[in-house]
Amino acid sequence: EAGVTQFPSHSVIEKGQTVTLRCDPISGHDNLYWYRRVMGKEIKFLLHFVKESKQDESGMPNNRFLAERTGGTYSTLKVQPAELEDSGVYFCASSRRLSTAAEAFFGQGTRLTVV
């Protein structure tokens, strides 16, 4: 069984540009989470999808961030326009419908560098 896959693994963009991160969850997992770790600090929750619906987006930092999960399969996280403070590692995780967030399987992360 394939794990959670994130694309790209690394991305370097200039301030003001747009970047789209993609997460492919484990097949059949209804729950999908986005987290990020900025500047070696704690990993912070961004949002939680149940299928295609946003269950909780309280962690989204501002309206430059847009997450989608059309069709309830893969998810994208777009940052537009990117700022320097957006640099960090973005993690995606997925779990089965009745599982808790702690039981989610994590991807390797996308390292985003904004210069």
Place this chain on the structure above:
Amino acid sequence: GDSVTQMEGPVTLSEEAFLTINCTYTATGYPSLFWYVQYPGEGLQLLLKATKADDKGSNKGFEATYRKETTSFHLEKGSVQVSDSAVYFCALTEKTSYDKVIFGPGTSLSVIP
């Protein structure tokens, strides 16, 4: 709000040394506690967990005991190996809000032969 604090790294140990990574938490309710590990080039993995006071979580030689009186969940291993080199994250979930994990800042461990 809820938060997790853990000792700052990086921590460097010789092989077979004893490991302790301290973790304390602040929570309004009665959380479940976890340790995650991220090996180089890999995703986060759940290492162990404890869901109530005095529970001991264990896995791969690592142990941590849920201490409600001191709000702590310190990670220990009696004899580390080079393969234990990784970043370790202490974390919690609140029983009233299962949809997110609250992580500490992570502690980087390097084990040298």
